[in-house]
Structure formats: C-alpha cells, structure tokens
Amino acid sequence: MSHEFGPILREEARFGFDFLRRHGVWLLFVFAGVLLPLAGFGALARELHRDGGLSLDVPMLEAARALGHAHLDRFFVAMAALGYQWGVVPFDALLVGTLAWRRRLREGLFAGVSILGSALLNLAAKPLFARDRPSLWESIAPEGNYSFPSGHAMGSMTLACVLVLLNWRTRRRWPVVAATAAFVILVGLSRIYLGVHYPSDILAGWAAAIAWTFAVHAMVFRGKR
Numbered sequence: 001m002s003h004e005f006g007p008i009l010r011e012e013a014r015f016g017f018d019f020l021r022r023h024g025v026w027l028l029f030v031f032a033g034v035l036l037p038l039a040g041f042g043a044l045a046r047e048l049h050r051d052g053g054l055s056l057d058v059p060m061l062e063a064a065r066a067l068g069h070a071h072l073d074r075f076f077v078a079m080a081a082l083g084y085q086w087g088v089v090p091f092d093a094l095l096v097g098t099l100a101w102r103r104r105l106r107e108g109l110f111a112g113v114s115i116l117g118s119a120l121l122n123l124a125a126k127p128l129f130a131r132d133r134p135s136l137w138e139s140i141a142p143e144g145n146y147s148f149p150s151g152h153a154m155g156s157m158t159l160a161c162v163l164v165l166l167n168w169r170t171r172r173r174w175p176v177v178a179a180t181a182a183f184v185i186l187v188g189l190s191r192i193y194l195g196v197h198y199p200s201d202i203l204a205g206w207a208a209a210i211a212w213t214f215a216v217h218a219m220v221f222r223g224k225r
Contacts, residue, residue: 034211034214034215034218035211037206037207037208037210037211037214038207038211040203040207041149041204041207041208041211044200044203044204044207045129045204047200048129048131048148048200053131053198053200054198054199054200056199057198057199057200058136058198060192060199061134061136061192061195061198061199062136064189064192064193064195065136065137065195067193072193073140076189076190076193076194077140077141077190077194079186079187079189079190080141080152080187080190080191080194082183082187083152083155083156083183083187083190083191084151084152084155088152088155088156088159089155091159092111092115092155092159095111095159095162095163096108096111096112096115099111106220106221107166109220110162110165110166110216110217110220110221111162111166113216113220114158114161114162114212114213114216114217115155115158115159115162117212117216118154118155118158118208118209118212118213119151119154119155121154121208121212122149122151122154122155122205122208125148125149125208126145126146126147126148126149126151127146129146129148129149130146131146131147131148131198131201132146132147133146133147133196133197134147134195134196134197134198136195137195139194139195139196140194141194141196142196143196147196147197147198147201148198148200148201148204149201149204149205149207149208150188150191150197150201150202150204150205151205152187152188152190152191152197152205153184153187153188153191153197153201153202153203153204153205153206153209154205154206154208154209155209156183156184156187156188157184157205157206157209157210157213158209158212158213159180160180160181160183160184161209161210161213161214162213163176163180164176164177164180165213165214165217184206188202188205188206
C-alpha cells in the first residue's frame with residue numbers, strides 16, 4: 001500500500017511547494033498584517049477582562065504625570081488635536097478625495113473603506129468593552145466617552161498604514177514609514193501624557209487598526225499589488 005501512496009504524496013508536496021512559491025509572500029502578508037495584530041488585540045482584551053488591563057498601565061500613567069510641564073502640556077495637546085479633528089480627519093478626507101479626483105479608484109476605495117471602517121469599528125468596540133477613562137488626575141483635555149480601544153490610536157494608525165501601503169512600491173516608502181511611525185507614536189504618547197487613555201488602550205487601537213487596514217488591502221487588491 002505504501003508504494004501506492006508515494007506518488008500521491010509527491011504530487012501533493014509539489015503542489016504545496018508550487019503554491020507557496022506563487023503565494024508565499026501573500027500568505028506572509030496576511031499572517032503578519034492581519035493575524036498577528038488580531039492575536040495582540042485578543043490578548044489585550046483578555047487582560048482587560050481578567051485583570052482590568054496591563055500591569056504597567058497605571059505605572060506608565062504615573063510616570064507620564066511626573067513629567068508634567070507647561071511646554072509639554074501645549075505640545076501634547078497640539079499632538080492630540082492633530083491626531084484627530086485638526087489633522088487626521090481632514091487629511092483622511094483630502095486623501096480619499098484626491099485619489100478619487102485622480103481616478104485612482106481602487107486606491108481610493110481601499111483608503112475610504114479602511115478609514116471609515118476603522119472609525120465604525122472603534123465606535124462599536126468602545127461600548128462593548130465599556131472601559132472607564134483613567135481617573136488618576138484631572139486632565140487638561142478631558143474626554144467623555146469610553147477608553148478601550150483608543151480612537152486617536154486607531155485613526156492615526158489606520159491613516160499611517162494606508163499611506164505606507166499606497167507608497168510601498170515607490171521611492172517614498174521609507175520616508176513615509178519614518179514620518180508616519182513618528183506621528184503615530186507621538187499621538188499615542190499624547191493620550192497617555194494627558195491622562196485620558198491607558199497604554200493598553202493605545203496598543204489595542206494600534207493592533208485593531210493594523211489588522212483592519214491590512215485585511216481591507218487584501219480584499220480590495222487581492223494580489224494585484
């Protein structure tokens with residue numbers, strides 16, 4: 001019987017190797033861009049449900065509070081505004097509008113679905129987890145809704161991923177990666193410094209945004225890029 005299965009196994013192996021040769025990069029893209037961030041988000045959600053969040057949440061907030069200074073106050077208030085109503089939101093609208101005007105319809109669809117879907121996911125997730133905002137001190141820029149996951153973190157990371165993926169095959173790739181990474185980190189730090197988010201809220205927002213944006217890219221382009 002074993003000699004009868006030999007050709008079948010060899011044929012199956014050849015098929016598998018050929019599939020990996022043709023689609024290996026695609027599978028790696030899905031694994032690294034979708035599955036790993038989803039696993040990270042799930043781990044953070046479990047910690048929130050079981051222990052109320054990461055053990056470093058409060059110590060990191062207290063460390064940020066100890067750095068308090070008038071100049072840093074102004075800087076991080078400005079970064080928080082750029083991370084939402086005065087930066088990310090208008091840039092999102094400009095980006096989608098520009099792509100549509102230039103008839104880059106597939107890219108515009110990718111950007112629009114990523115950005116709008118990320119916002120809707122955040123709105124749905126906040127009441128689902130219903131985590132209260134930190135209350136260690138009275139913030140100079142208070143927020144009124146739930147804390148987990150951070151909307152600023154999701155919005156800024158979604159925009160960053162969209163820009164990186166749209167520019168990945170161009171000479172602008174690494175400058176875009178560096179600029180968007182710095183922006184995303186500063187926006188996340190601003191939420192911790194202002195005392196309106198736990199660090200785990202920021203990490204969860206980043207993870208959710210990465211998973212969603214990469215999943216949308218995979219669906220919209222389906223191997224075309």
